[in-house]
Amino acid sequence: MATMWMIRGDGGRLYDDFRERNLAAIGWAQLAPSAKLGVSRSALILAYKDAQPGIKDASAVSGASQVFRFVNEVKEGDAVVTYSPANRTYLVGQFAGPCLYRPELADEGMALVRAVKWLAQEVDRDQLSSVSKNSLGSTLTVFNVSEAAQKELLDLAAGNKIRARPVDPVGDSEVIDDPLKGVQDIAFERIKDQINSLDWSEMQDLVAGILRAMGYKTLVSPAGADRGKDIIASPDGFGFEPPRIVVEVKHRNARMGSSEIRSFLGGRHKDDRGLYVSTGGFTKDALYEGDRANVHLTLWTLDELARTLMAHYQMTDPETKRLVPLSYFYVPA
Missing domain, CATH: 3.40.1350.10 (Trna Endonuclease; Chain: A, domain 1)
Known part of the structure; x- marks a missing residue:
């Protein structure tokens, strides 16, 4: 199965912009000029520390790693999903271009941009299994979506019924600078589900x-x-x-x-x-x-x-x- 990436646009604020402009984007404007194809993770970490003196090492590694993924690991043709906490819907599509630095969009939180072909059908969060909901709860801006959640999202976005309910959650392997950092956001989504x-x-x-x-x-x-x-x-x-x-x-x-x-x-x-x-x-x-x-x-x-x-x-x-x-x-x- 092809890779699917979750791209969170400023906590969901950019959901409509992504759909209307046919793109997915991340911020980190301080790193964007250095974020060229082939840039190393270590170079991005150093650039982050130079741009923001005093930043904790773990925070620099976490931020630089997500930029590295968006620039180097995301490929044209990969699947992509983004989430709107306000509407509780997921938008599913496919990357259709390389990563570009867009300085004119930096103030909008979209310094690094990739073209996307979004599917018309949005996916309601309540249609997903609990396991998929939990696997999509990471607070990272860029992360791999589990295979089980990917299947559900693609089926529902195509107007099909879910073929099978997953039984085991699949976590993301990315290093998080503080394991408690996302607890509040994840709990908030659970409260909204309730x-x-x-x-x-x-x-x-x-x-x-x-x-x-x-x-x-x-x-x-x-x-x-x-x-x-x-x-x-x-x-x-x-x-x-x-x-x-x-x-x-x-x-x-x-x-x-x-x-x-x-x-x-x-x-x-x-x-x-x-x-x-x-x-x-x-x-x-x-x-x-x-x-x-x-x-x-x-x-x-x-x-x-x-x-x-x-x-x-x-x-x-x-x-x-x-x-x-x-x-x-x-x-x-």
């Missing part, structure tokens, strides 16, 4: 529980026609005392577009505050629509929902904790 497994009614109750933990009283709409509101949150619980927060909860895989945002805003009073929760994320047009809204509007993806739950978890009531049971643990800062 939240996303809730059904729509439970998701609505979770959002209401978070708002109560933030000091509001809530009225939750019954199932059925809600006229653009699922929850009303306010200090008095009736919506008489400001702020009156009107909440819409959309728990589905698809991203919400500008038309859904306009529809939600159309029913709002000028003194309302809007909160639109979409676990499938939002399109760029929807984000633009939200930014220029006359009503104060906050958009929550699954990322924001999970982060807000974690920030207020200790204040949530037992019913909310039952929906998403979490435990605290400490690691060295």
Whole structure:
């Protein structure tokens, strides 16, 4: 089977740029001028240390190693995948060109670029087996995808069913400068998986529980026609005392577009505050629509929902904790 590489674009922020520009890229602008085909790993480590005096040896080795891989080990024709934490989707494609230094894109986090032919079908994270999810949880920017996860991703991106569930995880062999460095990110993805497994009614109750933990009283709409509101949150619980927060909860895989945002805003009073929760994320047009809204509007993806739950978890009531049971643990800062 051909090699598949995971390329994380600034933690997923560059997902849409990768798709729209038909490329995959990494940053490390301080190393990019030295990152020519055939450059040695040791030369990149020295360049990293020269550009960033005082950097820890392990961090220099880890960063230089990932640049080395992107420049020298990735080949035209290799498979590639990238991930959007906000949308919880994977984009699968094939490298279609050599590594190029693009100084004009350095400020965007894309100093080193390779052309990619992306497949049209995105892969929802929930469609993958637990073993594949775990193997894709590395926090490295560039790493080999396990054979089992590669099979699942390629099958799903082609519109096929998963042929077989893997039984043993396959780890990445790259050296990580700190084995605890990725624990928080991996745990966060697991928490999002847990939240996303809730059904729509439970998701609505979770959002209401978070708002109560933030000091509001809530009225939750019954199932059925809600006229653009699922929850009303306010200090008095009736919506008489400001702020009156009107909440819409959309728990589905698809991203919400500008038309859904306009529809939600159309029913709002000028003194309302809007909160639109979409676990499938939002399109760029929807984000633009939200930014220029006359009503104060906050958009929550699954990322924001999970982060807000974690920030207020200790204040949530037992019913909310039952929906998403979490435990605290400490690691060295």
